[in-house]
Amino acid sequence: MGRKKQDVGKNIRKALLSSAKGFVQEIADEYEGLEYTQAADTFIMENLKEKPVEIDLQRDGKSLLEAKILWISQNGEGDVVLYLDNKRYLYPTPDTVKKAVFHELKKGQGYIIIETTSDTAKCLICGKPIEIFDEADSCPSCGALSHSVHLDEWVRMKKDCPSCGAKLSMREDGTIMLAA
Ligand SMILES: [Zn+2]
Ligand SMILES: [Zn+2]
Structure with a gap:
């Protein structure tokens, strides 16, 4: 094929x-x-x-x-x-x-x-590679990458970055930003 x-x-x-x-x-x-x-x-x-x-x-x-x-x-x-x-x-x-x-x-x-390649950065939250099929987001403070769906869920629940601990919040359009 x-x-x-x-x-x-x-x-x-x-x-x-x-x-x-x-x-x-x-x-x-x-x-x-x-x-x-x-x-x-x-x-x-x-x-x-x-x-x-x-x-x-x-x-x-x-x-x-x-x-x-x-x-x-x-x-x-x-x-x-x-x-x-x-x-x-x-x-x-x-x-x-x-x-x-x-x-x-x-x-x-x-x-x-x-x-x-699947030899790519791994999602901070689920540990799986972030592949070309996956939408990814980075922490605005430390730049650590996660699958968008996983980071969204994490921020909604815990309101911080799983890597650096920076306080994070989500705008209405889904953009992750540093909490004011
Ligand atoms: Zn993930
Ligand atoms: Zn961070």
């Missing part, structure tokens, strides 16, 4: 980790006639039938999933978020993305291989 690994391709890792806009501009250079609609920080892919932006997510040379990108956005911290047509989200970070390469199929069309 999955695409054959090729040696040649354009390295787009930096663009993927930069910003939604930076990544969209980078792939628009590769996909001739790519159409998208921008709404705030979200870029919605259009004419998906004719010009799908396909990705093949791999780990250790094996394909984890192949899907089309429906939209590209960024969260409150400025990190890029990808939403796929199989209803999954990807949260690429420098930690989870080993490689991101665009491969040309024919002129103006191609696909993206994202190579991920």
Whole structure:
């Protein structure tokens, strides 16, 4: 399963980790006639039938999933978020993305291989790796990372950071901040 690994391709890792806009501009250079609609920080892919932006997510040379990108956005911290047509989200970070390469199929069309790893930072609360499928949040005081769902729950109950003990609170939009 999955695409054959090729040696040649354009390295787009930096663009993927930069910003939604930076990544969209980078792939628009590769996909001739790519159409998208921008709404705030979200870029919605259009004419998906004719010009799908396909990705093949791999780990250790094996394909984890192949899907089309429906939209590209960024969260409150400025990190890029990808939403796929199989209803999954990807949260690429420098930690989870080993490689991101665009491969040309024919002129103006191609696909993206994202190579991920599970050898990543571990969640402070559950101890499991924070993978590319997981949304993560950091303590605004010490920067320690946790799965967003776990940190939200923790802060709601204990109102502090499980690592440094700083008093934390949650804004209505879910952002974790230092308690006043
Ligand atoms: Zn966790
Ligand atoms: Zn902390």
